[in-house]
Amino acid sequence: MIPGLTRQSRILGGLWGVAVGDALGVPVEFCSRENLDRNPITDLRGYGTHNQPLGTWSDDTSLTLCTVDTLLHAGEDYQALGRSFVRWLDAEVWTPRGRVFDVGNTTAAAFRRLARGVPPLEAGRDDEPSNGNGSLMRILPVAIWFAGRRTADAIEAAHRFSALTHRHPRSQVGCALFCLIVQRLLAGVDAASAIDEAWRDASAHYGAAPFSSELLAYSRIVPAANLKTLKLREIRGSGYVVDALEASLWCLLNSKSFDEAVLRAVNLGDDTDTTGAITGALAGIRYGLQAVPADWRSNLARHDDLDALFNAFVARTIAPISLLKRE
Numbered sequence: 544m545i546p547g548l549t550r551q552s553r554i555l556g557g558l559w560g561v562a563v564g565d566a567l568g569v570p571v572e573f574c575s576r577e578n579l580d581r582n583p584i585t586d587l588r589g590y591g592t593h594n595q596p597l598g599t600w601s602d603d604t605s606l607t608l609c610t611v612d613t614l615l616h617a618g619e620d621y622q623a624l625g626r627s628f629v630r631w632l633d634a635e636v637w638t639p640r641g642r643v644f645d646v647g648n649t650t651a652a653a654f655r656r657l658a659r660g661v662p663p664l665e666a667g668r669d670d671e672p673s674n675g676n677g678s679l680m681r682i683l684p685v686a687i688w689f690a691g692r693r694t695a696d697a698i699e700a701a702h703r704f705s706a707l708t709h710r711h712p713r714s715q716v717g718c719a720l721f722c723l724i725v726q727r728l729l730a731g732v733d734a735a736s737a738i739d740e741a742w743r744d745a746s747a748h749y750g751a752a753p754f755s756s757e758l759l760a761y762s763r764i765v766p767a768a769n770l771k772t773l774k775l776r777e778i779r780g781s782g783y784v785v786d787a788l789e790a791s792l793w794c795l796l797n798s799k800s801f802d803e804a805v806l807r808a809v810n811l812g813d814d815t816d817t818t819g820a821i822t823g824a825l826a827g828i829r830y831g832l833q834a835v836p837a838d839w840r841s842n843l844a845r846h847d848d849l850d851a852l853f854n855a856f857v858a859r860t861i862a863p864i865s866l867l868k869r870e
């Protein structure tokens with residue numbers, strides 16, 4: 544156990560961690576590891592890949608914010624969440640600077656289906672190639688919201704929230720593993736134990752195919768002691784959901800601070816903003832708000848709006864259960 548941090552600090556650290564990790568990666572999205580080895584990210588940087596000013600976050604953060612906002616104001620309402628996602632795609636809500644400059648193909652296709660009236664839990668594609676990291680990158684609020692629930696409830700919630708964009712069981716299992724790991728990090732469990740315990744609980748829950756077999760796609764994350772010893776060249780910062788979870792957990796295990804973890808993630812190259820966002824979530828919860836550099840937070844687009852939303856969410860999620868109206 545890692546004492547000394549409040550639950551509030553961990554939740555805020557995780558939420559800010561998504562935005563900071565995303566913004567660190569945006570200027571170098573799609574850059575190769577070789578290029579980043581020569582010119583590594585060490586701080587927030589402006590322009591680059593998407594030609595955005597310093598501190599600009601992308602779809603990873605936007606969709607996380609839509610989820611926070613919806614949970615806060617509507618609870619587990621998938622219609623409301625779907626409407627929020629579609630409004631973001633139309634640049635009506637939660638863009639950093641009034642426009643959408645980055646959206647994954649699977650996600651965009653799902654949002655067009657939502658806009659046409661497809662039920663939210665059927666909107667995501669469920670074919671095998673549609674296993675990008677696009678639901679994993681936005682699942683942190685769900686992990687926080689369901690952290691006090693039974694394992695089965697948290698897993699099934701992760702599956703449903705994933706399904707709005709990513710309905711293949713591999714993506715759903717990745718989101719569920721992430722949520723189970725976050726639950727433990729929130730409780731102060733060390734990273735390696737959190738991973739091993741989450742895997743054990745997921746294995747016990749998934750009795751039958753397809754979920755039990757899809758779980759095995761993630762078998763490199765356990766035991767965590769083995770994942771930690773994988774070489775850098777064995778870790779990929781790609782857009783594939785399995786790579787993204789492996790890489791983020793590897794960065795968490797092989798760092799001693801928030802900034803070390805997220806910079807390591809971004810400098811893996813390729814899908815830098817998303818690997819940064821997922822690692823930022825995990826490291827923010829592991830190390831708490833105080834460990835997320837204040838100048839990185841203050842330089843983010845719409846800092847004050849993020850601050851207000853995150854504080855409202857944390858106040859709601861740490862309130863006594865009896866005060867919560869959750870569906």
Ligand SMILES: [Mg+2]
Pocket residue numbers: 601602603645816817
């Ligand atoms: Mg992005």
